[in-house]
Amino acid sequence: MHPTGGSPIGSKGERQGLARPEEELGREPRADPLKGASGGPSERKMLLLTRVVWLLALCAVALVTASDREFPRLIVPNELFLRVGGTHINRSPFSPSPHGTGCPRIVSRQQWGARPPKSRVPLRTPVPYVILHHTERNRCYSETICSQQVRAIQDNHMDKRGLADISYNFLIGEDGRVYEGRGWRTKGAHTKVFNSRSLGLAFLGTFSKTKPSVATLNLTKRLIQCAISKGILSPNYTLIRG
Incomplete structure (x- = not known):
């Protein structure tokens, strides 16, 4: 008390x-x-x-x-994009390709001689963004030369940049072929903030002063439509120029 x-x-x-x-x-x-x-x-x-x-x-x-x-900017036809806040984006999907909407031929990792990735993170799909890049190298016009370039890019990204694999989901050559990077269901490493919400596509070549060919752009349209048909990409996606 x-x-x-x-x-x-x-x-x-x-x-x-x-x-x-x-x-x-x-x-x-x-x-x-x-x-x-x-x-x-x-x-x-x-x-x-x-x-x-x-x-x-x-x-x-x-x-x-x-x-x-980190990833150089590219030039694409102005009619495909709208300028919003300094970033080129297209708020509507590409119009269907005149050469068909089926999935294009994709050269697999095994076919172009990829190294195994150090690790991988699954990509949650469907994603709302497609981000276009270019590789700032020479253009390639055959599967042999394009495959050599893709291997060199993978070596650069893994050995010099310290990435787990080539950074892009897919790469597009002037030879009329698409090359599998990280693929449909693995998170890329091609941007600072959109990797977990996007597919990263890269044109093989330098397109800071010239545009990809019409055939290459049509191939890109088919790849995007393919992603939608597989449920990887939202039909109401946004296209961003990287």
Whole structure:
């Protein structure tokens, strides 16, 4: 027992009965600066939330811009893209290829002589984005030369960049063939922020001043339609120029 007959100072009963400092001094309790009179979000809280949203948007733009320095930008026909915020995107799918909508021939990893990947992360599908890149190398016009280029790109990505595999999901040659990179169901490593939500396609060659051939673009259309038919790509996808 306490000397005065009350409960011990540390007891639960007295702790519950202690007055707040504001009450002891006869003042109103301090208001929470992030709450209004009714306890809902105040103007200050909404302003803070707005600033956070803008900051996140600016960070996303900065990361996408940074990816351009790692993977060089390419030129594609203007009619395929709309310029939005400095990024070329097409908010509607490619129109169907005049040469058919079936899946194009894909040269498998085994056929072009791929090394086994160090590791792989499954890609959750369907994804909402297709990102187009180019490899900034010479164009190739035969399966033999294109396969050599794809092997060289894989060696560069794995040995010099420290990646687990070639970074792209598929590569597209001027020889009329598609080359399997990480494939349909493995997460790529071709952008800073969209890898888990996209397919990365790369044109074999340098297209910073010239465009891929019409045949190559038609082949790309067929590959994208193939991805939709397999349930890998959302029908309402967004196309982004990497």
